[in-house]
Amino acid sequence: xxxxxxxxxxxxxxxxxxxxxxxxxxxxxxxxxxxxxxxxxxxxxxxxxxxxxxxxxxxxxxxxxxxxxxxxxxxxxxxxxxxxxxxxxxxxxxxxxxxxxxxxxxxxxxxxxxxxxxxxxxxxxxxxxxxxxxxxxxxxxxxxxxxxxxxxxxxxxxxxxxxxxxxxxxxxxxxxxxxxxxxxxxxxxxxxxxxxxxxxxxxxxxxxxxxxxxxxxxxxxxxxxxxxxxxxxxxxxxxxxxxxxxxxxxxxxxxxxxxxxxx
Amino acid sequence: xxxxxxxxxxxxxxxxxxxxxxxxxxxxxxxxxxxxxxxxxxxxxxxxxxxxxxxxxxxxxxxxxxxxxxxxxxxxxxxxxxxxxxxxxxxxxxxxxxxxxxxxxxxxxxxxxxxxxxxxxxxxxxxxxxxxxxxxxxxxxxxxxxxxxxxxxxxxxx
Numbered sequence: 420x421x422x423x424x425x426x427x428x429x430x431x432x433x434x435x436x437x438x439x440x441x442x443x444x445x446x447x448x449x450x451x452x453x454x455x456x457x458x459x460x461x462x463x464x465x466x467x468x469x470x471x472x473x474x475x476x477x478x479x480x481x482x483x484x485x486x487x488x489x490x491x492x493x494x495x496x497x498x499x500x501x502x503x504x505x506x507x508x509x510x511x512x513x514x515x516x517x518x519x520x521x522x523x524x525x526x527x528x529x530x531x532x533x534x535x536x537x538x539x540x541x542x543x544x545x546x547x548x549x550x551x552x553x554x555x556x557x558x559x560x561x562x563x564x565x566x567x568x569x570x571x572x573x574x575x576x577x578x579x580x581x582x583x584x585x586x587x588x589x590x591x592x593x594x595x596x597x598x599x600x601x602x603x604x605x606x607x608x609x610x611x612x613x614x615x616x617x618x619x620x621x622x623x624x625x626x627x628x629x630x631x632x633x634x635x636x637x638x639x640x641x642x643x644x645x646x647x648x649x650x651x652x653x654x655x656x657x658x659x660x661x662x663x664x665x666x667x668x669x670x671x672x673x674x675x676x677x678x679x680x681x682x
Numbered sequence: 683x684x685x686x687x688x689x690x691x692x693x694x695x696x697x698x699x700x701x702x703x704x705x706x707x708x709x710x711x712x713x714x715x716x717x718x719x720x721x722x723x724x725x726x727x728x729x730x731x732x733x734x735x736x737x738x739x740x741x742x743x744x745x746x747x748x749x750x751x752x753x754x755x756x757x758x759x760x761x762x763x764x765x766x767x768x769x770x771x772x773x774x775x776x777x778x779x780x781x782x783x784x785x786x787x788x789x790x791x792x793x794x795x796x797x798x799x800x801x802x803x804x805x806x807x808x809x810x811x812x813x814x815x816x817x818x819x820x821x822x823x824x825x826x827x828x829x830x831x832x833x834x835x836x837x838x839x840x
Binding site: 428431432435436439440442443444445446447450455458459462463466469470473534542543545572580582586587588607608609670 | 698701702705729730731734735737738741742743745746747748749750751752753754755757758761762765768769802807808811812815816
């Protein structure tokens with residue numbers, strides 16, 4: 420009797436397992452379906468609502484020190500802005516004279532980071548701005564210093580999920596500013612952030628700045644990414660790879676800025 | 683029914699804890715998975731069926747909150763882990779402590795192997811590096827937390 424009961428329980432367990440596995444495989448196969456996207460948006464908005472009290476408390480505790488920091492950086496940036504405005508006007512005049520196309524106009528949406536799931540396998544952050552504030556899928560994201568953080572991969576009305584530059588699937592077209600070389604930057608488990616397959620005759624030195632190239636539709640050009648850390652020995656005598664120190668500190672992201680190209 | 687509702691509520695608390703505090707408890711990029719500990723606990727205490735469906739629910743919610751690719755992978759891994767844990771629901775108290783600790787490690791390894799290796803299967807990262815630098819640290823960290831948690835929860839005690 421007990422044996423038969425056990426057999427029935429085992430069979431029932433297997434049936435439930437089968438159903439649940441089929442559902443999860445369907446979800447994996449259709450990540451952009453209406454049902455999955457709707458569930459994801461509801462979850463993102465629900466999580467933000469639950470997180471609101473913690474965010475309020477965090478803001479309350481750190482607000483004064485943040486205000487002092489911001490006041491200091493505001494004055495510095497104001498001076499820098501005036502200098503850059505003059506340079507921008509000069510640059511604009513010269514570009515016009517040379518017949519170059521207009522530089523992209525970008526608008527910025529600030530957002531608070533609600534949860535940072537940065538680790539080797541979880542490389543996303545969740546922020547409190549969404550479609551209602553004009554955030555779109557695949558918008559570029561930078562930190563308070565203007566360093567590249569990642570791109571928007573899911574967006575609900577009030578919130579968005581940002582894939583970080585450190586994600587294994589994230590690749591970005593970059594330019595090394597001194598030498599003007601371009602390449603693809605990616606995160607590898609053994610070497611960290613690298614630009615691979617650079618021809619050996621390209622002259623690159625440690626400390627060169629790396630910015631987005633603007634070749635991709637996703638990222639506006641000139642967003643700071645990091646600096647050349649080291650250059651690996653030649654591979655098969657004709658190419659080399661460059662290790663990069665990323666400027667963004669993913670562990671301490673508190674607020675980010677979502678960039679949107681204006682038409 | 684009330685027991686199920688309490689378990690679901692517990693699941694949300696565990697999920698919330700994982701979501702909010704995982705950044706603070708990460709050691710060199712390794713993060714313990716409280717969700718898998720919760721699912722293994724559910725399986726051992728209440729059986730496979732409950733562990734399977736709670737695994738699907740909380741795995742999917744977790745993926746919705748964090749995943750940049752393979753949405754549904756955590757759910758899939760938790761379902762399998764929950765099922766295996768549930769098989770030992772009635773037997774766990776009769777198993778010696780040595781084998782019991784081995785079983786916990788097996789459950790966690792199943793979850794970590796499935797979720798991490800499927801996640802990295804389309805990347806250029808090589809097997810050895812993923813295994814030694816990601817799977818092992820995450821598995822060991824989760825295992826240590828499991829042993830502590832199960833000691834306090836008196837899992838397997840008669």
